[in-house]
Amino acid sequence: MVAADARPYRKCVGIMMLNADGLVFVGDRINTDRQDWQMPQGGIEAGESPDVAAYRELEEEAGTGKAEIIGEIPRWISYDLPVDISRRVWGGMYRGQMQRWFAMRFTGTDDDIRLDRHVPEFSDWRWVPIDTVCDLIIPFKRQVYSEVVREFRPLACR
Secondary structure (H helix, E strand, C coil): CCCCCCCCEEEEEEEEEECCCCCEEEEEECCCCCCCEECCEEECCCCCCHHHHHHHHHHHHHCCCCEEEEEECCCCEEEECCHHHHCCHHHHCCCEEEEEEEEEEECCCHHHCCCCCCCCCEEEEEEECHHHHHHHCCHHHHHHHHHHHHHHHHHHCC
């Protein structure tokens, strides 16, 4: 019998940024040997509200603040990292992440997305149809992404 992992979840936000055509922004993680596409996400800093964290993370990861919140999933969605990864990242303190997800409508042009404005987390980016998002994501995040896609689908199909 395997003991349950008693480590807490790291609180963070996730952002589904949609362009005017209802396509979803995804970035290819820079720190892997394979293509690992994901939507922007990141930790909530002490004293920071989830919506403020979402704007900060979008700026840090996509290099743009040209977006407006158009939806939010009002509950935390959590996932466990594979144990080998969770023991390496964040000093091994967390078993995974609990995320608050926001949908944002991109209000800029593609030229406003600049992955090099901060320490890069993505090596490349693209717009994809919402129905392909779950196929691109690393397997341990697929359940979360399925829930996010289900919740935000009406916002992509306007």
